[in-house]
């Protein structure tokens with residue numbers, strides 16, 4: 001096989017028209033937010049199936065994901081002391097509704113260290129925590145961890161403060177696939193600054209008020225298709241990303257960008273005749289934003305195929321910025337192998353051993369499957385406009401989507417057709433070591449996601 005000749009064809013396919021951006025705009029404009037369990041999600045999923053068929057993919061279908069859904073109600077903070085004022089807030093996904101009155105306590109970053117030091121002051125109070133990470137902290141402290149630590153300390157509510165200026169609060173879910181037991185709201189940096197200023201001179205008493213909405217059983221579908229011609233027992237490459245979004249924006253970067261890039265990679269590969277010797281699937285996951293629920297369901301429904309999966313390329317938030325990052329989940333041999341290819345495909349790509357337990361590659365990685373997260377490059381940490389009302393198509397670059405799609409297609413081609421590929425699914429002990437080495441075991445236990453018996 002002449003890889004370079006095929007790659008030239010792929011490049012022509014991708015660069016001759018700007019399909020990924022056109023698909024992104026159409027999807028965001030037609031269906032709006034694609035929150036799991038809603039009509040907007042279901043319509044976008046049906047539209048994606050039609051696109052897959054149009055692009056020559058076969059065995060296109062939906063796979064049911066039963067999950068806990070959630071609907072937004074109205075939210076606000078009614079401050080009772082030191083002043084009687086109402087402040088804007090909005091509910092975080094899985095928050096219960098009601099009126100919850102308590103004093104507020106500032107828990108800053110909400111890290112394990114801060115909670116060990118001042119968590120005792122939190123019992124019976126609402127926790128104010130920032131969405132930022134402590135400077136220099138060795139791993140990312142996710143919102144769900146902060147919420148869990150607040151509950152552990154006996155908090156009665158969770159007030160999650162943005163750090164960016166401009167009254168732009170972040171949304172997000174409070175727990176993995178289940179209703180939260182204490183209320184959670186998000187406030188802008190400006191609201192948080194007022195609350196902190198008042199806390200400096202005395203107690204702040206407030207009501208977290210949420211009317212309507214709440215959690216209930218829901219159904220979404222993963223969207224699955226594959227390139228024609230792949231043998232059933234051939235090594236598999238999965239190109240994927242989450243199709244769902246939060247409910248306050250169309251999720252252009254998070255994660256319309258990953259979805260249209262994965263789709264474009266598959267379209268281009270189909271147009272050049274597929275990946276010799278491999279079976280290439282496209283899986284667009286449901287309910288990632290509610291706790292990686294679609295990817296978990298996929299892994300559970302395809303246990304007999306896990307040994308055959310050579311690589312999962314999970315594209316999440318690839319539409320903004322310049323660089324491309326690939327995190328292999330603490331797998332040095334995989335890092336080396338992918339780095340060797342990326343040196344030829346895109347020298348600036350940052351291929352590293354990083355562990356990211358918060359996107360759809362991770363349920364695969366927990367099963368020892370080689371599964372990587374494809375995202376922005378170094379220096380592009382933080383969510384940007386992701387999880388805000390401003391995650392709209394104007395933030396996304398068309399040429400970047402094309403670049404990422406071509407990189408995904410070339411990597412899929414190279415790894416899928418490599419007769420000497422030596423990386424195999426990891427044993428459970430190796431997965432365990434990977435988690436412990438990054439300090440992720442503690443968090444997974446807190447979340448109820450620890451996959452081992454102990």
Ligand SMILES: [Zn+2]
Nearest residue numbers: 254255316317
């Ligand atoms: Zn995402």
